[in-house]
Amino acid sequence: MGYAKELLIRRQELGARVGETDDAVCDSCFADPYVQEWVRTNADRNDCTFCGRSEPNCAVDIDEVWELISFGLRQEWDHAEEWSSHVAQYTSYDVADSFDPELFANDDLRTAFIDTFSDWAFCERDPYGLSQDRAYAVGWEQFCEHVKHRTRFLFQVEPGTEQKEHWSYDGVSVGALLGAVAESCSASGLIQRIAEGTSIYRARLDLPTVSFSHASELGTAAADDHRHPNRMSPAGIPMFYGAFSAETAIAETFDPAADKATEVIATVGTFVPSRDLRVLDLSQLPDMPSICEEGSAARRADARFLRAFARDISQPVPRDDRVHVEYVPTQIVCEYFRRLYRDDEGVLDGIVFPSARRGGEAAVVLFVEHDACVDAPGSGKDRLELRLTDRHLFGPGLASLVAPAR
Numbered sequence: 128m129g130y131a132k133e134l135l136i137r138r139q140e141l142g143a144r145v146g147e148t149d150d151a152v153c154d155s156c157f158a159d160p161y162v163q164e165w166v167r168t169n170a171d172r173n174d175c176t177f178c179g180r181s182e183p184n185c186a187v188d189i190d191e192v193w194e195l196i197s198f199g200l201r202q203e204w205d206h207a208e209e210w211s212s213h214v215a216q217y218t219s220y221d222v223a224d225s226f227d228p229e230l231f232a233n234d235d236l237r238t239a240f241i242d243t244f245s246d247w248a249f250c251e252r253d254p255y256g257l258s259q260d261r262a263y264a265v266g267w268e269q270f271c272e273h274v275k276h277r278t279r280f281l282f283q284v285e286p287g288t289e290q291k292e293h294w295s296y297d298g299v300s301v302g303a304l305l306g307a308v309a310e311s312c313s314a315s316g317l318i319q320r321i322a323e324g325t326s327i328y329r330a331r332l333d334l335p336t337v338s339f340s341h342a343s344e345l346g347t348a349a350a351d352d353h354r355h356p357n358r359m360s361p362a363g364i365p366m367f368y369g370a371f372s373a374e375t376a377i378a379e380t381f382d383p384a385a386d387k388a389t390e391v392i393a394t395v396g397t398f399v400p401s402r403d404l405r406v407l408d409l410s411q412l413p414d415m416p417s418i419c420e421e422g423s424a425a426r427r428a429d430a431r432f433l434r435a436f437a438r439d440i441s442q443p444v445p446r447d448d449r450v451h452v453e454y455v456p457t458q459i460v461c462e463y464f465r466r467l468y469r470d471d472e473g474v475l476d477g478i479v480f481p482s483a484r485r486g487g488e489a490a491v492v493l494f495v496e497h498d499a500c501v502d503a504p505g506s507g508k509d510r511l512e513l514r515l516t517d518r519h520l521f522g523p524g525l526a527s528l529v530a531p532a533r
C-alpha cells in the first residue's frame with residue numbers, strides 16, 4: 128500500500144489532524160507507565176513539542192502515539208455513528224476526562240488529544256449493555272440497598288438471586304456479588320501476607336484515671352462486652368481493630384466529634400502475631416492497567432470496581448448512639464471473607480484497608496477473638512495468637528496527634 132493511501136486510511140480512522148503537524152512527544156509528558164515505556168522504545172526524535180525537552184532520541188512522532196491511543200480507545204469506546212442515533216454520545220473532551228489523570232501528564236498534550244479526536248462522536252463500546260465495571264458498581268449499590276433495607280440475613284438464598292451470572296446486562300445479582308468481589312480480589316493479587324512478628328497497634332481510649340495494661344484489656348473485646356457495632360463487625364461479634372502505627376490506631380478509634388479531645392487519653396498496645404497472617408489487602412491496589420495495553424479492558428474494570436469498593440469500605444461512620452445501617456454491607460463482606468472465603472492456601476485472618484482518617488496509611492481488622500490476645504506466648508495450641516509486647520500512653524490532646532498523615 129502506498130504511503131498516501133495508508134495516510135488517508137489512518138486519517139479516516141484517527142481524525143482530521145493526523146499528519147498535519149510535525150509535533151513530537153516525550154515519555155515524561157505521559158502519566159501512563161505503559162505509554163511511557165512505549166515512547167522510550169520507539170523514540171527517534173530529539174525535541175518534545177509539549178514540554179520543550181531536547182535530548183537525542185527522547186521523543187516520537189505524535190501521530191504514532193495517536194495511533195497507539197486510538198487502538199486503546201477501541202477497547203472501551205466506539206464510533207457513535209456505527210450505532211443508532213439513540214445511543215449516548217460523548218466528545219473527545221469527555222473521553223479525556225474519563226482517563227484523566229492516568230494517561231497524560233501535560234495539559235497541552237491533553238488539549239492536543241481533544242483537538243485531534245474532536246471529529247469523533249464517541250459512544251461506549253457496548254452502548255446497549257452494561258460494561259463490566261458498571262455491572263459491578265450497580266451490583267454493589269443494589270447489594271448495599273438490599274441488605275440495609277430489604278433482606279439482611281437470607282439474601283443469598285432468596286429465590287431468584289442465586290443462579291445469575293456473576294455479571295450480566297442487569298448488573299451483578301445480589302446473591303452473586305460476594306463471589307464476584309472475591310474473584311476480583313483474588314485475581315488482582317490482593318491476598319497478601321503480614322509476617323509473623325510484625326507490630327500491630329491497637330488503641331483504647333478512656334479518662335486518664337483509668338489504666339489498661341493487659342492483653343485482655345487492650346486486645347479484642349470479650350463477646351459479652353461488645354455492644355457497639357463497628358465498620359466490619361456487628362454488635363456481639365468482636366474483632367481486633369488495629370493499625371501499623373500507633374497514630375493511625377488512635378486516629379481510627381478517636382472521633383473528635385464524640386470524644387472530648389482534651390480529656391481522653393489513648394493506651395496503645397503493641398501486638399505481634401504468632402504466625403504469618405493471610406489478609407485481604409485493600410490498601411495497596413494494583414496500578415490501573417493502561418487503556419493502550421491489549422486486552423486490558425476486563426482488568427481495568429476490576430481495578431475501577433476495587434478502588435470504589437475500597438473507598439466505600441473505609442468510610443468512617445459517626446460513632447454515636449444511633450444504629451447505623453451504613454455498616455451492614457461491609458459487615459457482611461467481612462463475614463464472607465472470614466467464614467466462607469477459601470483458596471488453595473486456606474482461610475483468611477483479616478482485612479487490611481486504607482485508613483479514611485489518615486490518608487496513605489492502612490488499618491486492619493483481624494479475625495482474632497478475646498482469648499487469643501495474650502500477655503505471654505505458649506498456650507500450646509496450634510492457633511493464631513496476638514501477643515501484647517508493649518504499651519504506650521498518648522494524650523491528652525489527641526486531636527493534634529491524629530492529624531491526617533498527608
Ligand SMILES: [Zn+2]
Pocket residue numbers: 152153154155156175176177178179180
Ligand atoms: Zn515532553
